[in-house]
Amino acid sequence: MTMMDITATDEEIKAALLDVNLPTLLMVLTEFAGDDRWLTERYKPEPIHTPEGELFPDDSGGYSEEIAQEIRQAALELAIKLRDEGAEMPPVPDLQRLKTMMEFSTAEPVDDNFSAMLLEETNFVDRDQDWLPGIEKAGVKDDFHVVVVGAGMSGICTAAKLNKAGISYTVLEKNDAVGGTWYENTYPDCGVDTPNHFYSFSFARNANWTGYFSKRDELYQYFEHCTDEFGIRDNIRLKAEVRSMQFDQSSNLWTVTYVEDGGEEQTLQANVVVSAVGQLNRPVIPEFEGLECFNGRAFHSARWEHDVDLEGKRVAVIGTGCSAVQLVPKTADRAEHLTVFQRSPHWISPNRDYYRPVEEGIKWALNCLPRYAEWHRARMIFGFMDRNWDAVPGDPEWQDKKHAMNETNDGVRQALIAYMSDQLGDRQELMAKCVPDFPPFGKRVIIDNNWYGTIAREDVSLVDSPIVRFTETGIETEDGTSHEFDVVIFATGFNTNRFLWPMEVVGESGESLDSRWGESPEAYKGMLVPDYPNLFCLYGPNTNIVHGGSIIYNTEVQVHYVMQCLELMLNKDASRLEIPQEACDTYNNEVQEISRNLAWGHPGVESWYKNSEGRVVNNSPFSNLEYWVRMHEAEPELYRMN
Numbered sequence: 190m191t192m193m194d195i196t197a198t199d200e201e202i203k204a205a206l207l208d209v210n211l212p213t214l215l216m217v218l219t220e221f222a223g224d225d226r227w228l229t230e231r232y233k234p235e236p237i238h239t240p241e242g243e244l245f246p247d248d249s250g251g252y253s254e255e256i257a258q259e260i261r262q263a264a265l266e267l268a269i270k271l272r273d274e275g276a277e278m279p280p281v282p283d284l285q286r287l288k289t290m291m292e293f294s295t296a297e298p299v300d301d302n303f304s305a306m307l308l309e310e311t312n313f314v315d316r317d318q319d320w321l322p323g324i325e326k327a328g329v330k331d332d333f334h335v336v337v338v339g340a341g342m343s344g345i346c347t348a349a350k351l352n353k354a355g356i357s358y359t360v361l362e363k364n365d366a367v368g369g370t371w372y373e374n375t376y377p378d379c380g381v382d383t384p385n386h387f388y389s390f391s392f393a394r395n396a397n398w399t400g401y402f403s404k405r406d407e408l409y410q411y412f413e414h415c416t417d418e419f420g421i422r423d424n425i426r427l428k429a430e431v432r433s434m435q436f437d438q439s440s441n442l443w444t445v446t447y448v449e450d451g452g453e454e455q456t457l458q459a460n461v462v463v464s465a466v467g468q469l470n471r472p473v474i475p476e477f478e479g480l481e482c483f484n485g486r487a488f489h490s491a492r493w494e495h496d497v498d499l500e501g502k503r504v505a506v507i508g509t510g511c512s513a514v515q516l517v518p519k520t521a522d523r524a525e526h527l528t529v530f531q532r533s534p535h536w537i538s539p540n541r542d543y544y545r546p547v548e549e550g551i552k553w554a555l556n557c558l559p560r561y562a563e564w565h566r567a568r569m570i571f572g573f574m575d576r577n578w579d580a581v582p583g584d585p586e587w588q589d590k591k592h593a594m595n596e597t598n599d600g601v602r603q604a605l606i607a608y609m610s611d612q613l614g615d616r617q618e619l620m621a622k623c624v625p626d627f628p629p630f631g632k633r634v635i636i637d638n639n640w641y642g643t644i645a646r647e648d649v650s651l652v653d654s655p656i657v658r659f660t661e662t663g664i665e666t667e668d669g670t671s672h673e674f675d676v677v678i679f680a681t682g683f684n685t686n687r688f689l690w691p692m693e694v695v696g697e698s699g700e701s702l703d704s705r706w707g708e709s710p711e712a713y714k715g716m717l718v719p720d721y722p723n724l725f726c727l728y729g730p731n732t733n734i735v736h737g738g739s740i741i742y743n744t745e746v747q748v749h750y751v752m753q754c755l756e757l758m759l760n761k762d763a764s765r766l767e768i769p770q771e772a773c774d775t776y777n778n779e780v781q782e783i784s785r786n787l788a789w790g791h792p793g794v795e796s797w798y799k800n801s802e803g804r805v806v807n808n809s810p811f812s813n814l815e816y817w818v819r820m821h822e823a824e825p826e827l828y829r830m831n
Contacts, residue, residue, distance in 0.1 A: 220279040
């Protein structure tokens with residue numbers, strides 16, 4: 190890690206330091222001091238805590254003005270010295286040192302596994318060294334080729350690592366641009382619900398996010414930038430939709446059939462296929478009776494039709510999930526009247542930082558103050574990754590099992606209900622429609638962007654009577670009401686649990702993966718499927734996250750596992766790697782056993798996380814840290830390789 194250039198004046202540095210996080214700044218001071226003078230009781234911060242009614246932590250440290258000024262003054266002197274005299278970069282902290290510093294900074298215990306994970310997520314340790322030296326030693330044959338399906342976040346991550354390893358690869362992407370969900374979704378206020386400084390690759394941090402929860406355009410540009418920064422664009426074929434993949438047991442190769450730009454079918458042969466198609470890319474519109482008769486405009490939120498002017502229109506939004514919550518306030522501002530059709534309410538959390546821009550001083554520190562970015566990311570992960578996990582598992586002694594999983598879960602529930610009531614103001618009659626009948630974290634808790642304030646408006650209606658049919662002019666509901674609309678927007682989700690659909694994926698036995706899985710898709714660690722050698726599924730069955738964290742974190746964990754498997758194949762000169770059925774069954778039996786006792790496995794939860802039998806097929810049963818531990822090392826003794 191090289192020293193950053195500081196060019197700011199004394200006054201500019203002093204102004205920037207008014208914005209920075211003081212416990213993070215202490216970590217920088219400690220590293221450059223080379224001793225523990227800053228890790229004494231005088232500078233010990235208050236523990237990271239969550240204010241009442243919030244789900245997002247306060248990590249300001251709670252310092253008195255005297256101590257705050259002392260820390261900033263020391264940082265000013267350090268920055269001036271670095272600018273004027275330069276200095277050697279401090280040595281990278283080892284596990285014990287990082288653990289000691291994090292425990293002081295957070296005022297909480299930090300275990301060894303968490304510390305080891307943070308060393309990688311901050312890039313203090315290059316996790317690629319787990320597999321890169323082995324690949325370089327083995328060498329890569331000219332005819333060894335990997336096909337990656339999808340150029341969204343997971344495909345870009347995979348391609349970047351394959352590029353680094355010198356492995357030949359082709360990325361096939363059905364759209365005419367990279368970015369996946371951040372290319373496809375352009376609805377109003379589309380954005381991320383994980384802080385951007387965590388929702389970014391550990392190896393491609395962005396010091397210049399404009400907001401703490403950035404919107405679609407900035408996210409899309411980030412992935413465009415990564416595509417160029419890691420030199421993978423020339424290996425991506427756009428408008429190339431994969432139709433089928435078939436494994437040949439005689440050659441141990443996959444034949445991938447795709448159509449490029451609507452032309453003739455083409456084929457590629459691959460030693461390995463990595464599916465990076467994601468889960469939220471095939472929109473679903475329910476088969477409503479009479480939909481074809483509707484004379485107005487109708488479209489899915491993920492395929493927003495920007496030529497439709499909503500100004501002064503009667504608009505319907507069907508759905509109350511994350512997309513709906515994001516788009517409804519801005520849509521209500523434009524429509525003459527907005528009607529929201531709700532099948533079931535969601536838990537919605539306050540977040541004071543949702544629209545907060547990143548302060549200029551923070552950007553300065555991330556760009557110019559050595560080591561600030563690493564500790565900033567480490568502390569953000571600590572505050573946002575698994576902080577809600579204690580509210581997820583069921584407590585067998587807890588009495589009110591219908592509404593809450595345990596005492597912590599019930600505390601979250603009561604805080605969210607109080608927040609809901611406060612936001613609805615004098616429209617308290619809406620509470621009956623807004624309080625979910627399942628525990629918090631049964632579905633992903635959605636960040637509020639004035640949802641309750643919007644549905645409390647006089648020009649907005651919330652309808653929970655089921656839709657019976659569409660008519661030429663609108664919608665009829667079960668209570669006998671006819672609603673007339675000019676525009677209908679479907680915020681009705683995606684075809685999620687047919688993971689590789691509509692591709693036909695045929696394994697060694699000749700059976701299609703869609704047929705094998707049916708309604709109960711299973712894979713070892715969500716990635717490897719018996720009878721489908723040399724196929725890796727990213728973001729596959731039981732890998733989704735609900736309670737918190739970043740899906741980019743999960744993707745990096747999975748890609749790290751894939752690269753270790755490729756290193757094994759190359760070193761053993763193996764042409765195939767397959768997971769045995771027994772290992773897959775054992776793993777998935779454990780997954781289901783754990784899932785039944787988690788919030789999203791609760792019998793009162795109806796969601797796309799489950800199949801029609803109530804089996805959780807989508808979500809990981811592990812905390813994000815436990816997932817990292819379980820995925821961190823490949824298991825050569827487990828696979829069938831030859």
